[in-house]
Amino acid sequence: MRDIIGDAMTETSFAGRVSRWYEQHARDLPWRRPEVSPWAILVSEVMLQQTPVVRVVPAWQAWLERWPTPAALAGSSPAEAIRMWGRLGYPRRAVRLHECATAIVERHGGAVPDRLEHLLALPGVGTYTARAVAAFAYGQRHPVVDTNVRRVVCRAVAGEPDAGPTTRPADLVAAEELLPAEPAAAALASAAIMELGAVVCTARSPRCDACPVESTCAWRASGRPAPAGPTRRPQRYAGTDRQVRGLLLGVLREATGPVPHQRLDQVWADDVQRARALAGLVTDGLVEPVGETSFRLIGDGPPAPVAG
DNA sequence: CAGACGTGGTC
DNA sequence: TGACCAAGTCT
Numbered sequence: 487m488r489d490i491i492g493d494a495m496t497e498t499s500f501a502g503r504v505s506r507w508y509e510q511h512a513r514d515l516p517w518r519r520p521e522v523s524p525w526a527i528l529v530s531e532v533m534l535q536q537t538p539v540v541r542v543v544p545a546w547q548a549w550l551e552r553w554p555t556p557a558a559l560a561g562s563s564p565a566e567a568i569r570m571w572g573r574l575g576y577p578r579r580a581v582r583l584h585e586c587a588t589a590i591v592e593r594h595g596g597a598v599p600d601r602l603e604h605l606l607a608l609p610g611v612g613t614y615t616a617r618a619v620a621a622f623a624y625g626q627r628h629p630v631v632d633t634n635v636r637r638v639v640c641r642a643v644a645g646e647p648d649a650g651p652t653t654r655p656a657d658l659v660a661a662e663e664l665l666p667a668e669p670a671a672a673a674l675a676s677a678a679i680m681e682l683g684a685v686v687c688t689a690r691s692p693r694c695d696a697c698p699v700e701s702t703c704a705w706r707a708s709g710r711p712a713p714a715g716p717t718r719r720p721q722r723y724a725g726t727d728r729q730v731r732g733l734l735l736g737v738l739r740e741a742t743g744p745v746p747h748q749r750l751d752q753v754w755a756d757d758v759q760r761a762r763a764l765a766g767l768v769t770d771g772l773v774e775p776v777g778e779t780s781f782r783l784i785g786d787g788p789p790a791p792v793a794g
Numbered sequence: 795c796a797g798a799c800g801t802g803g804t805c
Numbered sequence: 806t807g808a809c810c811a812a813g814t815c816t
Binding site for chain 1: 807808809810811812813814815
Binding site: 536537538540541573574575576577578579651652690691721723726727728729731732735766770 | 796800
């Protein structure tokens with residue numbers, strides 16, 4: 487491991503201490519095994535967008551068993567992708583991942599691209615995911631900044647209790663400045679900082695006694711001040727269109743093929759809100775109408791016959 | 795740039 | 806019990 491950490495990173499540098507801690511304490515997550523493909527890593531990163539690790543692990547394994555390559559997924563229907571997604575949440579991610587697989591086949595001959603520019607052009611792949619794939623699958627030196635990294639850097643370097651709600655260019659710069667020069671060591675350091683934020687430097691109840699950079703943490707040095715105010719708007723769910731969409735999709739996911747609207751009507755009493763939620767699912771490419779009175783998951787069966 | 799977008803676990 | 810939180814992306 488000394489070779490990976492490299493000469494440019496000293497034992498006492500921030501990245502060096504976190505990386506050594508990571509080598510000893512990292513969770514044994516399946517997508518971190520050395521033999522996993524770039525596609526498997528991409529799938530894990532998409533699933534991990536806003537979904538906890540414990541729920542992703544079994545879904546990731548089942549998904550890759552069924553679709554080990556982008557071409558395999560592209561050969562199935564979007565409906566099957568939505569079903570396989572199960573209850574991970576934000577099912578539009580399943581549709582985007584299917585679109586992503588198709589784009590990888592069409593634009594890159596079925597191989598996950600290794601250039602940031604090409605990764606960013608894929609559906610469902612944004613700033614975080616593109617950099618995560620470039621770094622973790624291809625060993626490139628890019629700052630990989632998610633909510634964990636922002637929180638760790640914000641606390642340890644700036645001494646502030648919490649980072650902003652979104653990743654800004656300044657966050658990428660701040661993270662990049664912590665990375666060692668050698669690409670493989672930089673990728674390791676990014677994974678290590680993320681892990682630190684996930685299991686030690688958590689949003690609630692951080693475990694500073696277990697932290698490898700506790701001695702130089704600016705936030706701890708200033709007495710771990712609490713956030714000034716509410717850092718972000720609460721995300722309500724009960725009674726929202728999102729809840730209704732979830733209920734509608736639950737019915738369509740369990741069914742095979744078209745579902746009469748009468749069955750969908752039973753999931754929510756408010757006609758206006760239910761209709762709006764269903765229309766939203768259609769607009770977002772998750773659901774399609776079949777004839778005048780039924781709906782189904784997108785691509786769930788043969789195309790509707792065209793008049794003429 | 796604020797808001798939409800699922801789901802389930804924790805304190 | 807309800808608010809908060811979990812490896813974001815897109816519009």
